[in-house]
Amino acid sequence: MLKKVFLFISCLLILAFGKAQINNALKTDLNKTLTEGEKKLLLQADKHYKSQEFIVSLSLYDSLLKTHADNVYLKYLVGTCQCCDAFYYAKAEENIKAAEPIKDKLFDYDFYLGKVYENNDKYADAVTQFELYLANKLPDTLVGIVKHQ
Secondary structure (H helix, E strand, O other): OHHHHHHHHHHHHHHHHHOOOOOHHHHHHHHOOOOHHHHHHHHHHHHHHHOOOHHHHHHHHHHHHHHOOOOHHHHHHHHHHHOOOHHHHHHHHHHHHHOHHHHHHOOOHHHHHHHHHHHOOOHHHHHHHHHHHHOOOOOHHHHHHHHHO
16 A cells, blocks of 8 residues: 555656656647547647646547547557556556657657556566666756656
């Protein structure tokens, strides 16, 4: 129980300092495949995501994923939201890994993959991913938190 509380608090701290990021180029590509109603839903989901309301954005992204199951960027967004809910840890790993072909366009890919590895008790893999993430230029506060992970 204490481990889950620590993981939840760690997740909140990192997300607070790290700021969830939307990739505008990938979002533009996704928008080309959406109906007008879906575009509004995506805007709403992105607004909640940027405000770090991941559980709210999860349901919105997930509804889009039902009709666009082949979009790896959408899977990635769903997976990053799932990192914050223990019920979805296994599925989060699957969704984030699905975005591997576009990982070079996702600044925080290594962080979130490390986070799901940690959540799923794959600590050696988590350390590797966090080290890859630390190779990026990060604020000192975020470096300290990631190193603690």
